Amino acid sequence: MTKRYREELDEVITGGGSDAAEADPRGAGAPTEFRWRGRSYTVLQVLGHWREDAGWWRRPDGVPIQLERTDLWRVEAQNGRPTRGVYELVRRGETWRLDRVWD
Template identity: 35%
Template sequence: MGFLTESVDVDCDAEGVPVGVRWRGRAYRVAQEPVRWYERRAWWAEDARLPAGRGVGAVEQQVWRLQVQLSPRAELLTLELVHTLDTGRWRLLAATSATGIRVGRCA
């Protein structure tokens, strides 16, 4: 069984760094420097088998932690997103308010 996550739309700058996120009908801007790392993707849990020639990007995924807000005076939210490199898909894993209250959790 794969992850249960929520798709989001992400706008990136020329270097591929997120600058905005559209989630649940609202547009958030990235307010702090994003943090990125790479994790191994459990492709075997999502796909019956990895098709021939599809190795690069299928095994690794980018994970981003973003501080976003609706406006300059709005509360910051921390979003944890996964970017699957071979498909370009963005998924929300968690959303937490500045007070530590979990706003949304998938997976």
């Protein structure tokens, strides 16, 4: 089951700078840790990464919608408890948010 949150994250630590993420669309700059609602989570594994470019989205008349590029990461993470969860993290510009959680 999944629950959608769309909440801004307190902090995200990545495995490379934003320049690395720009250069490597396969996943440089992947999140390694994040803070959400005051709790720290360690990313155990990246399950998927994809990017939505501005040209992907179009109005009904075919004109592209100008959005900042968006990177989406599906990760398995743990916050110090024995249980693990799957989280979808979204980065648009310099802003990160938690989009959804699977239990």
